Amino acid sequence: MTGTRWSVVAEQESRELWIGGRGPVLVFGFSLLLSAMTYLAATNRAMNFLEQREAVNLTAQVGLAVGVLLTVVVSADAISGERERGTLEGLLLTPVSRRAIVVGKLAAACTMWLACLVVTLPYLWVLGRGVAGAGQAALLTLVVGTLVAIGLGGIGLLFSAWTNSNKTSLAAGLLLLLVLFAPTQLPALPKTGVGEVITRVNPIGSALHYISQILVSRRAWTQDLSYLVAPAVVTLVVTGVVILAGPRLVRLTAGLR
Amino acid sequence: MATIEAIGLSKRYGARDALDGLTFSAEPGEVIGLLGPNGAGKTTTIRLLTTILEPTSGTFAVAGQPGDQPHRIRQRIGVLPESAGYPGRQTGGEYLRYAARLFGQSRRDARSSADRLLGDVGLGDRERTRISAYSRGMKQRLGIARALINDPTVVFLDEPTLGLDPAGQLEVLATIGEIAGQRGATVVLSTHTLTEVEQICHRVLILDHGRLRAAGSIDEIVAGAGSLSAAFLNLTEGAGT
Numbered sequence: 001m002t003g004t005r006w007s008v009v010a011e012q013e014s015r016e017l018w019i020g021g022r023g024p025v026l027v028f029g030f031s032l033l034l035s036a037m038t039y040l041a042a043t044n045r046a047m048n049f050l051e052q053r054e055a056v057n058l059t060a061q062v063g064l065a066v067g068v069l070l071t072v073v074v075s076a077d078a079i080s081g082e083r084e085r086g087t088l089e090g091l092l093l094t095p096v097s098r099r100a101i102v103v104g105k106l107a108a109a110c111t112m113w114l115a116c117l118v119v120t121l122p123y124l125w126v127l128g129r130g131v132a133g134a135g136q137a138a139l140l141t142l143v144v145g146t147l148v149a150i151g152l153g154g155i156g157l158l159f160s161a162w163t164n165s166n167k168t169s170l171a172a173g174l175l176l177l178l179v180l181f182a183p184t185q186l187p188a189l190p191k192t193g194v195g196e197v198i199t200r201v202n203p204i205g206s207a208l209h210y211i212s213q214i215l216v217s218r219r220a221w222t223q224d225l226s227y228l229v230a231p232a233v234v235t236l237v238v239t240g241v242v243i244l245a246g247p248r249l250v251r252l253t254a255g256l257r
Numbered sequence: 258m259a260t261i262e263a264i265g266l267s268k269r270y271g272a273r274d275a276l277d278g279l280t281f282s283a284e285p286g287e288v289i290g291l292l293g294p295n296g297a298g299k300t301t302t303i304r305l306l307t308t309i310l311e312p313t314s315g316t317f318a319v320a321g322q323p324g325d326q327p328h329r330i331r332q333r334i335g336v337l338p339e340s341a342g343y344p345g346r347q348t349g350g351e352y353l354r355y356a357a358r359l360f361g362q363s364r365r366d367a368r369s370s371a372d373r374l375l376g377d378v379g380l381g382d383r384e385r386t387r388i389s390a391y392s393r394g395m396k397q398r399l400g401i402a403r404a405l406i407n408d409p410t411v412v413f414l415d416e417p418t419l420g421l422d423p424a425g426q427l428e429v430l431a432t433i434g435e436i437a438g439q440r441g442a443t444v445v446l447s448t449h450t451l452t453e454v455e456q457i458c459h460r461v462l463i464l465d466h467g468r469l470r471a472a473g474s475i476d477e478i479v480a481g482a483g484s485l486s487a488a489f490l491n492l493t494e495g496a497g498t
Binding site for chain 1: 304307309310328329331332334336338340341342343344346347355356358359360361403
């Protein structure tokens with residue numbers, strides 16, 4: 001039974017997020033954003049300003065970026081928020097291992113990413129009709145986005161474990177995302193030598209570039225796999241830290257032993 | 258066989274001793290009163306014995322499990338923390354069922370335990386009410402129910418009557434008496450209220466500035482001082498000033 005208690009934590013955390021929690025509100029806001037974007041992309045496409053595959057690529061990238069952002073928002077509150085609300089001690093007083101607690105909380109935070117992906121699918125379908133790109137875009141976003149969401153969601157969780165205030169952990173998580181996301185808005189970045197390095201070491205930048213290489217440049221999935229090294233390494237390292245260092249990080253008060 | 262055995266238990270934060278060399282033991286069915294002014298080390302003692310904190314030095318065993326096996330200790334204890342927070346959006350029933358599941362109970366057993374304990378603490382008709390709508394007394398009783406969800410051998414209650422009206426205090430004290438009397442569990446009760454200690458505690462530990470000032474039955478503590486409050490003030494003279 002001990003081995004499955006992480007799922008009890010994940011189930012309860014997911015329930016709190018989605019039933020009466022902030023999950024539905026965040027996803028509704030995300031769907032409004034996607035609706036506005038899809039409308040603009042569709043009208044631009046009608047005027048031949050935006051090629052259909054580029055519209056699909058844009059939507060997939062926004063879905064990934066916002067989905068990861070919301071995953072970090074949820075995970076950054078997971079432990080520090082419980083400290084602030086005074087509910088962490090009750091959880092620590094159960095026989096559930098600290099490791100199971102962090103794994104359960106990370107799994108619950110990742111449901112936010114999956115919800116954002118589900119919301120993105122109809123928009124991809126609308127924009128990708130006729131070019132057979134919607135199904136590919138959906139699968140690509142699922143694979144790459146899940147990799148990035150676990151890695152960066154895990155970093156949000158670590159921030160949350162290291163701080164006593166959820167405002168601090170949330171601010172740290174958002175700052176990290178800003179630093180990682182800003183370079184992706186420089187259009188010529190991957191075409192320069194330094195820009196190529198910056199793109200490759202940035203888990204978000206390289207993931208978005210990989211997606212656009214497949215959706216817009218029509219390259220094979222295996223052709224630019226090296227762009228997934230950064231997200232894969234971040235995810236592996238963060239997951240390892242969460243699992244191995246979790247027992248030392250999940251404490252009543254951050255920093256004290 | 259002792260259900261709690263602490264030997265030289267200490268906790269140090271930097272240069273400050275939160276607890277300094279506490280040694281005591283407790284037997285099944287005993288209610289141990291943990292008394293002391295603010296900052297005496299009562300909550301630290303409870304957090305050490307419940308494995309929330311790690312001691313700087315000393316050894317302990319709770320419910321027959323050594324202190325270096327925290328998950329085994331947590332399986333056998335129930336705790337009402339000092340300032341327990343409650344998830345306001347959950348109902349009382351959901352809160353207890355989740356706690357039961359964390360202790361390894363199946364869904365069916367968790368439901369059964371939750372229903373039974375809510376009835377035991379007088380909240381049977383509030384099972385579907387959100388905790389945010391509970392009064393302070395109801396939350397305390399819910400917290401006690403949660404502390405009993407795993408049928409513990411040792412129960413730690415940190416200021417369980419804090420902020421309750423006299424009727425609420427009486428209800429909680431009666432529940433504590435039942436835990437020790439009917440379930441045979443050891444109860445460690447941390448409190449500021451000396452009358453509570455006189456009513457239900459078999460033995461008392463008086464702490465001040467992290468040190469054990471006195472330990473024994475109430476008669477032994479009171480002997481020579483006239484009353485428990487006089488003995489308490491003599492032992493903790495100058496505290497809080």
